[in-house]
Amino acid sequence: LLVSVGGEVVVKKGYGLADREAGVPVATDTVFTIGSITKQFTGAGIMKLVEEGELKVTDRITKFFDGVPRDKRKITVHHLLTHTAGLRDGFGNDEDPMERDELMRLILESPLKRPIGQRYMYTNAGYSMLGAIIEKVSGMGYEAYLRDRFFDPLGMDDTGYVLPRFDKSRLAVGYAGNGRPGGT
Numbered sequence: 001l002l003v004s005v006g007g008e009v010v011v012k013k014g015y016g017l018a019d020r021e022a023g024v025p026v027a028t029d030t031v032f033t034i035g036s037i038t039k040q041f042t043g044a045g046i047m048k049l050v051e052e053g054e055l056k057v058t059d060r061i062t063k064f065f066d067g068v069p070r071d072k073r074k075i076t077v078h079h080l081l082t083h084t085a086g087l088r089d090g091f092g093n094d095e096d097p098m099e100r101d102e103l104m105r106l107i108l109e110s111p112l113k114r115p116i117g118q119r120y121m122y123t124n125a126g127y128s129m130l131g132a133i134i135e136k137v138s139g140m141g142y143e144a145y146l147r148d149r150f151f152d153p154l155g156m157d158d159t160g161y162v163l164p165r166f167d168k169s170r171l172a173v174g175y176a177g178n179g180r181p182g183g184t
Contacts, residue, residue: 002028018172031158037066038161039127042079043144045134048149054137057081064133069108073115077133080126086114089123100132 002009004054014026049055055063057078062068068075072085079085091106092098107125131142138145143161151159158166 001162014075020173020175022170023089025082026172027170029170030157031166031175036125042127042134043123045142045146046077046081046130046151049134049137055133061129061133064136065104065129067108071112072108072116072159077130079117080130080133083120083122083126085123085129086112086116086118086125087123087125087129088113089125090109091125093129100135103128104132120140 001011001015002012004007012028014028014030016026018024018026018030022138046055046057051118055077057076059077060073061075061077061080064146075085075087087107090101092111094152107129134140135142139178140148147160
């Protein structure tokens with residue numbers, strides 16, 4: 001918790017446990033996973049590329065990916081941003097490493113769940129595609145791009161995925177229900 005009044009910090013304190021089994025308390029520098037809040041960073045990255053004239057939200061994914069099947073050729077960056085591309089979800093767990101091209105292949109080969117542009121349907125797959133588009137257009141890795149364009153300029157030193165290489169003692173355990181993800 002951070003409370004600031006008139007620019008002066010009046011409360012700065014952690015509450016709860018970062019690791020229940022080990023009894024490690026949450027500190028003011030504890031690093032938490034933020035799950036799907038990362039989608040806002042992905043969207044900001046795409047819009048930065050739009051602002052720089054590198055792409056348009058009306059661009060079809062065929063501009064960025066080869067071999068797009070006929071049923072997906074009308075998907076635009078806008079459809080991906082707004083969860084209206086009709087893509088299915090569930091191409092592995094967030095913690096499981098997967099090469100970008102393999103994930104794009106799986107997404108493109110899977111049947112659509114809904115017609116393109118007709119209905120909102122939350123999916124991680126569309127945002128994975130947007131991350132791949134950021135990499136392809138910028139020529140940088142996804143996290144390196146976000147760090148270069150947003151995190152470093154904004155002083156967001158404790159924000160990231162892999163690049164910050166956080167000290168493990170600062171990491172909060174991610175719990176799902178009554179246990180750790182993956183049953184560990």
